[in-house]
Amino acid sequence: MYNTLRLKQLILLAGDIITLYFSLAMMLLLRYGENNIGLTRVYNAHIESFSFIFAAWIAVFYIAGLYDIRSSKNDFQFLKRSFYALLVAAGAAVLYFYFIPALITPKTNLFIFLGIFAVVGALWRTSYNNLLGLQGSKERLLIVGSGPVTEELVAAIQQNPQLGYKIPYRMNGGLNDPEFKHLSQIFIDHKISTIVIPSHIKRNLAAARVIYHQLSLGISVIDVATLYERMFEKVPLVETEEVWLLDHIAEYRRAYDTLVVPLQRVAAFALFIAFLPLMAVIGALIALSGGFPVVHRQTRVGKYGAAFTLYKFRSMRKNAEPKGPEWASVGDPRTTFVGRILRYTHLDELPQLWNIVLGDLSFVGPRPERPEFVEQLKKEIPFFELRQLVNPGVTGWAQINYRYGASVADAYQKLQYDLYYLKNRSLLLDVAIVLKTLKLLVVKIS
Known part of the structure; x- marks a missing residue:
């Protein structure tokens, strides 16, 4: 049985790319005709500039969930997602063309293109959705x-x-x-x-x-x-056995570990330097509102069960756990006013860039748990220790697909997503997770 869902997604992607370039061709024909040889340079400039924009648009469409076959229905939710995605994509195009030479007269051509694509794209998408439902x-x-x-x-x-x-x-x-x-x-x-x-x-x-x-x-x-x-896009634990795990999870991805891991450490160091001014401001706000320390150090379990020190901006009041480790939760009463803002925007996690530089964390991976919780969860959830086969991450497949985990039941559900990530780990999936994480952050902040 071929993965027909993946095939349908690829057809959807190919159709969008064809529709984008068809709309561009229609705009160029309307504006310049087809026989003027002297306009070759203008045509090439449009194609090069719009190709860059199209790549960004595809990313926006993905973030908006427009390549999720489960949502490919001609209903209000689909129309709303499509409208907002096109609005964001158009805004990005306007900003981009503002910074390039006036050769392509974007104020006119871009809006003509948008009008054509809005019509052609809508016809393509609704027709494909109807075809899927036959x-x-x-x-x-x-x-x-x-x-x-x-x-x-x-x-x-x-x-x-x-x-x-x-x-x-x-x-x-x-x-x-x-x-x-x-x-x-x-x-x-x-x-x-x-x-x-x-x-x-x-x-x-x-x-x-x-x-x-x-x-x-x-x-x-x-x-x-x-x-x-x-x-x-998750692995059902009740249908999972050791033999299946040996076939799908134990595979070593040499190319991924050789190329991606070193590159992300370099990227993390660059981001750490870039965010130093912002982190200094955050540290000052924490110190003024609740004193020192401003950075909270906590032991977490990493790859192969090795313990490491996780760095976060302190979001809780001092001595917040007098009775020992407690599950964190949304709206945790132990957080300070500044801490609530930091948690809501995830700015409290900026110091974890240094954990990536050290090699303790990755940008993407299962979220690292505290040792006390790991021992409990290993006893209550089958295969929980498999999360430790890779570096934990700042964000992950479970984090973007499931709510904030605050119990054993939540950990059970999130493990199913973590196993999916372990089975399908790749640079492309990592990029998809980062894009969806950015979407969640923007939605929360806005």
């Missing part, structure tokens, strides 16, 4: 078994037809379902293209033989965990 284009699934993860999958498929899946038949009884012995007929009668099975059925040799004999019918087989991961 019944005939859906992959027909037979889902075997039941359980919380399976039911979550079924609900998501039924509520989101644009995902491209349809469930014409289910076997809730799993191996005990009397129809399991008649798979071939069910596949033919209901035109099934893919069978979805939970891990415990996949391990059953008798069931595996029955399913194996259906491959000649052109049936694809996928396990619940894989389909769940593709749809929700």
Whole structure:
């Protein structure tokens, strides 16, 4: 079973790129015609300048969630996201063209382009969304078994037809379902293209033989965990086993560790120097409002379980934990007035740039926990220690997809996102996480 969701995202991206350049071509034809040889330099200048803008626009569209197939529905939320994304992208283009030569007369050409793209882009997006929702284009699934993860999958498929899946038949009884012995007929009668099975059925040799004999019918087989991961971009712990983890998590990404890690330490040092004036102001405000120290040092658990000292601007009052470590929470009453502002804007985390320089942290990775909580969470949550296979991060996949964690239940949910990151770790995913983190910060501050 090919990852059709990823394919649809790539088609969406390609369609946007084509639409952007088509709108640019239409604007140039309207403004200059097509036969004036003397305008070649003007054409080239427009293409070069707009190409840079288009790259920024694609990033804005991604941050706005316009490449999330789950939200590709022609509803009010989609229209609102599209409008705000275009507004931000247009603002960025206006600012950019303000600083380049007047050769391309941006005040006129840019607004003509925006008008064309608004129409062409809207037609492309709404047409594609309608195409995604067509019944005939859906992959027909037979889902075997039941359980919380399976039911979550079924609900998501039924509520989101644009995902491209349809469930014409289910076997809730799993191996005990009397129809399991008649798979071939069910596949033919209901035109099934893919069978979805939970891990415990996949391990059953008798069931595996029955399913194996259906491959000649052109049936694809996928396990619940894989389909769940593709749809929700997290790994379901209840469907995860040691063998799966050995296949997907233990892989060593040599290129990533060799290239990305040193580069981000250099980048962190440059940012640390750039933010020194701001950090000096923040330190002065903390000292004036609550005295010293202004920087809080706290022991956290890093890669391979090694302890390190995490640096943050002090946001809590002194002696805030007289009874020992406590879970932090949104609106924590232990925070000071200045501390609440720092936490809300995440400016309290600026000193962690030095942790990245030292190699204790990365820009992106699972959030480092305190040793006291790690020991507790290891006992209560399976595979929790796997978070320690990589450097912890200032931001991460779990942080941008789940609310502030303040309990064991929250840690359980966030681990599912952390495992997804470990399995799919790459420079591209890191960039995506940083972009979405910036979006969350801008939304919170505004």
